[in-house]
Amino acid sequence: MIKKYMNIYSKTTKVLLMILGATLYSIGLEIFLIPNNIIDGGIVGISIMISHFTNIPLGILTFILNIPFFVIGYKQIGKTFTISTLFSVVCYSIGISIFKPIPGITQDILLASVFGGIIAGLGIGIIIRNGGSTDGAEIVAIILDKRSTFSVGQIVLFFNFFILTSAGFVFGWDRAMYSLIAYFIAIKLIDIIVEGIDESKAVFIISSKHEDISQAIMDRLGRGITLLNGKGGYKGVATDVIYVVVSRLEISKLKSIVHGFDENALVTIGSVDTSGKSYKKKAIH
Template sequence: MFVKHNKFLSTVPKVFFIILGAALYSIGLEIFLIPNNVIDGGIVGISIIISHLVNIPLGILTFILNVPFFILGYKHIGKTFTILTLFSVVCYSIGISILKPVPGITQDILLASVFGGIIVGLGIGIIIRAGGSTDGTEIVAIILDKRLSFSLGQIVLFFNFFILSTAGFIFGFDKAMYSLIAYFIAIKVIDVVVEGIDESKGIIIISEKHEDISNAIMARLGRGLTLLDGKGGYKQEFVNIIYVVVSRLEISKLKSIINEIDSDALVTIGSVETHGKKYKKNAIH
């Protein structure tokens, strides 16, 4: 009973954030993009094109076209992800239907593309952080990713390039280009929402002046770091390695510090996900 209660409590925030994300997604589409014939990618983009041609309500069409992908996702990906995705699609399909009579805020297509892209990106990012998705094509991409040499991002990009190219023949290629603007803005906003503005970067520094660099990082960035012993594969010589985790906003300053002390230092940078207080500022270990 306690386990079920815990599971329910952990689900409530997900449901809330999916509803919030779906509401923002609906607003971005119906208040900004669709009134200006700027479309989104994926199943929603296909639905917008079909709805324009055959006059079927967009909310109903979006849900119907996603159903086969839910079945596919349930079989190949898992129950939780599919259910949360289904719930998000139901929510924004309802949101689109409710907002359909509401006139667009602006007829300036550039403003609509920019702000529509931002709001759509916020909505999708919140839904993804809650564990769901907004589109059946992403389910297909996840399945194909396991079978093809292409990455998940490349597969989604291919789908959306095809959809936006098709939109060019329907709405005009100027609208398709504005759709691309909205699409890439949305992608960037999704990245910020999902990964956070304070996205962590793991930095490996190999330098003979490792002590000076370590002291400067701790003093000027207030960051803890780890000192490692390494061995070169070619010369079999021992090398000193610094490993530090910083936010992406601190990368420029870190590079400047390293360059001041040792411009020949080898530096590698990669995105990392961190947990716990060990990597907070001033946590020296």
């Protein structure tokens, strides 16, 4: 019974957060970007340009243009993701219609680009973090990712770059450039919301001074380290490889520590998902 209520609570929370995300996305579009002829990427960007020429309400356009992608996604990807995306699109399409009569807060193009990008990115990030999506283009990107050598991110970036460039022919090239500013700000906010500001990074360090470096990391960062047995492929010399997991904010300090002992040390860094108490920092006295 408890498990059942917890499941209901979890799903309800996700739905409410997706509604919040859709609301923020709508505000970013209608209060900041659209009044200043700054567009977003994806189907929304296409809808904004079509609406500009036809006067068809943007909320209706975004929903209609996304329908084919819902059908494709339902067949190719699965119902859970597609339904979540459908719900998100419905929510922000309604939100766009609600906020349409409200005049833009600022006519300063740069301020509109920055704050519109921040608010829209925040909203999209919340939606993605809770299992949804805001655009049918992402569904196509996921499908193409399975059939090509390009990643989802690369496909979406190419698609959006084409759309944002097209804005130059519709609203002028200055507006297209401001749209790129808003887009890249939004992307950064999405990254922070989805991955977290304290995103974990796995670091491998290869150095002949691994003992000094290991001790310095434990003393100055308060992180535990693991020594892996390794051997150089060229000379066949045995060496210990340092493995440590740190937060994104600690990367710069970690590099400083390593290269303070060995300027030639090889440091490789990758994003990881972590769990377990052993990851938590030890108190540094």
